[in-house]
Amino acid sequence: MGDSKKYITAEELKKHNKREDVWISVQGKVYNVTDWIKQHPGGDIPILNLAGQEATDAFIAFHPGTAWKHLDNFFTGYYLQDYEVSEVSKDYRKLCVDFAKAGLFEKKGHxxxxxxxxxxxxxxxxxxxxxxxxxxxxxxxxxxxxxxxxxxxxxxxxxxxxxxxxxxxxxxxxxxxxxxxxxxxxxxxxxxxxxxxxxxxxxxxxxxPDLQHLPVFAVSSSLFKSLNSTFYGRELTFDSLAKFFVSYQHFTFYPxxxxxxxxxxxxxxxxxxxxxxxxxxxxxxxxxxxxxxxxxxxxxxxxxxxxxxxxxxxSFAVTGIQHVQFCLNHFAADVYVGQPKGNDWFEKQTAGTIDIACSPQMDWFFGGLQFQLEHHLFPRLPRCHLRNISPIVQELCKKHNLSYRSLSFFEANRWTIRTLRTAAMQARGLIWDAVNTHG
Known part of the structure; x- marks a missing residue:
């Protein structure tokens, strides 16, 4: 007997990427979640960002096993044609299964x-x-x-x-x-x-949104193009005020x-x-x-x-240490412009995150977020397990030739300031060009 399943192509799936028409694929099955986004516990934006795409890895990362049974309510009857799983995703999904079988997602320690x-x-x-x-x-x-x-x-x-x-x-x-x-x-x-x-x-x-800090900070010259923030629904305007602030951001960052x-x-x-x-x-x-x-x-x-x-x-200055930490985890990492893709989940998380190396005695101070990549790959994993799984994540990154950056707190600050300074110098160049052009 022939295959009686109905299929759509990835290109056809892409057409269903509007708020009033949202389809996603999970493990090759296509779901219409247009109505569900209105009541999704995680909000509408995460789904809309992956609308019209294969989103298995993201779904696995954020949802417990009990969530799978709800998917059947949204099944369109279609399957994704030429559905393939990369070697990285296979390894990632196996890790998720292994951690679940070991009960790590449920064991929260004391x-x-x-x-x-x-x-x-x-x-x-x-x-x-x-x-x-x-x-x-x-x-x-x-x-x-x-x-x-x-x-x-x-x-x-x-x-x-x-x-x-x-x-x-x-x-x-x-x-x-x-x-x-x-x-x-x-x-x-x-x-x-x-x-x-x-x-x-x-x-x-x-x-x-965690990189959208204009007019005060810009981590990349790509922000000088006044990009449109899909999160805030407005233009991230790089005007004369932003040029001025960004030009000195490596000095103003800590204050x-x-x-x-x-x-x-x-x-x-x-x-x-x-x-x-x-x-x-x-x-x-x-x-x-x-x-x-x-x-x-x-x-x-x-x-x-x-x-x-x-x-x-x-009180503000002391808690500001935590705000600095949030910046260290991402400001100096790789950035990109455009919609996130569901089929390179693991790669995007490794590229966009930086870990902070510290002794186990300091884990309380960093709250688990020093293992930023581990947290991004397994956001449902209690922080008490992050140090233990870190070597496993490192091995997986090494196997697939992906970056795993773990810096000391001091070194991460140095990288962040260097990133801000680079963008500041580029902004100053724009100001200098404008002065010469307009007199």
């Missing part, structure tokens, strides 16, 4: 409990130092402790966003609102919106990072009060109100405005 205790301890020290001491130095130390607390809370929120760290999804959501909105003032809804897009479109200049938390507060408010559909909008706004109640009251408990301003700046 890290969550340790994090809760540590965060509680730091918060108690912070409040005690502010409320029960008259010492200027103690007040500043309390500000630094608050910054360190925010770092640890963000790691916990990050973990809960990628996998369920609590006993149920309901408790997991509660922890997300508590850790993100109530304690840091940054909405978990905003984080999920940007972070899921970042993972799928890692280091795409026009699809990855701006020290106060970059203000931008996160603003982005949170812009999203929560926008017309965009926001999951659990009321809970997110309620959580933000909690933050903007206790934090100002804590600051106002300090004796004078000099100490209040310095306290805030100190």
């Amino acid at each position: 890290g969550v409990m340790y994090s809760f205790c540590f965060i509680g301890f730091l918060l108690c020290l912070t409040f005690y130092g502010v409320l029960f001491s008259n010492s200027f130095l103690i007040h500043m130390l309390s500000g630094a402790l608050l910054g360190l607390t925010w770092m640890q809370i963000s790691y916990l929120g990050h973990d809960s966003g990628h996998y369920v760290i609590m006993t149920t999804k309901g408790f997991n959501k509660m922890i997300q609102i508590m850790s993100g909105n109530c304690l840091t003032g940054i909405s978990i809804a905003w984080w999920k919106w940007t972070h899921n897009a970042h993972h799928v479109a890692c280091n795409s200049l026009d699809y990855d 701006i990072i020290c106060v970059s938390r203000v931008n996160l507060f603003i982005q949170t408010l812009l999203l929560l009060f926008s017309k965009r559909k926001v999951p659990d909008r009321f809970l997110n706004i309620l959580g933000i109100m909690v933050f903007w109640t206790w934090f100002p009251l804590l600051v106002l408990s300090l004796p004078n405005w000099t100490e209040r301003v310095l306290f805030v700046l100190t």
Whole structure:
């Protein structure tokens, strides 16, 4: 008997890449997910970024085994003609199966409990130092402790966003609102919106929001072409103001990072009060109100405005170390322009990420994100396993002649500043050309 299956070509699949007509292929079967994107827990952007494509590796990376049964509801009856799996993808998928069989995605260790205790301890020290001491130095130390607390809370929120760290999804959501909105003032809804897009479109200049920092920073001269951000739905304008800021970005990087938390507060408010559909909008706004109640009251408990301003700046500067780390993981890695592709998942993650080498004793400080490539390849894997799987990932990269970059914290900073300086010099060249052209 002949093959009775119905097939479509990759070119035909590509035509279904609009919001009102979204098809994807998973393991060669074609699915119509047009209606599903409206209720997809990970948001619509990750699916839209891979619309009209074969997206098996991305699907495997983000979804537990229980998600596969839901796919049948969207099956079109078509199969992808000439469906092939690269050798890299075969090895990657085998690793995913091996890790699942070993129960690594479910074994979360005791890290969550340790994090809760540590965060509680730091918060108690912070409040005690502010409320029960008259010492200027103690007040500043309390500000630094608050910054360190925010770092640890963000790691916990990050973990809960990628996998369920609590006993149920309901408790997991509660922890997300508590850790993100109530304690840091940054909405978990905003984080999920940007972070899921970042993972799928890692280091795409026009699809990855984590590289779209104009007019302040530009990691590549490709951004000088005023690319259109598909994430924000607007042009990333490289005008005279951007040229000026970018020309000095290797000098302004650290000072701006020290106060970059203000931008996160603003982005949170812009999203929560926008017309965009926001999951659990009321809970997110309620959580933000909690933050903007206790934090100002804590600051106002300090004796004078000099100490209040310095306290805030100190807390922002310390947590800025974490913002620097986020930049180190990607700014100096390879970038590209265009839509992410579903058939080179492993390759794109290796190209767009940089690991930070550190001793196991420092894992708490970096929150697992020092193993950035491992995290990007297996985002559902609890951070307690990342160090253990690192040698396996290195071997796979070596086997397929793919880059695996692991730098010390100092060296990663040097690479990042070098990348910013290169783009700054190119921006200065544009300014110089403009002056000579226009007199």
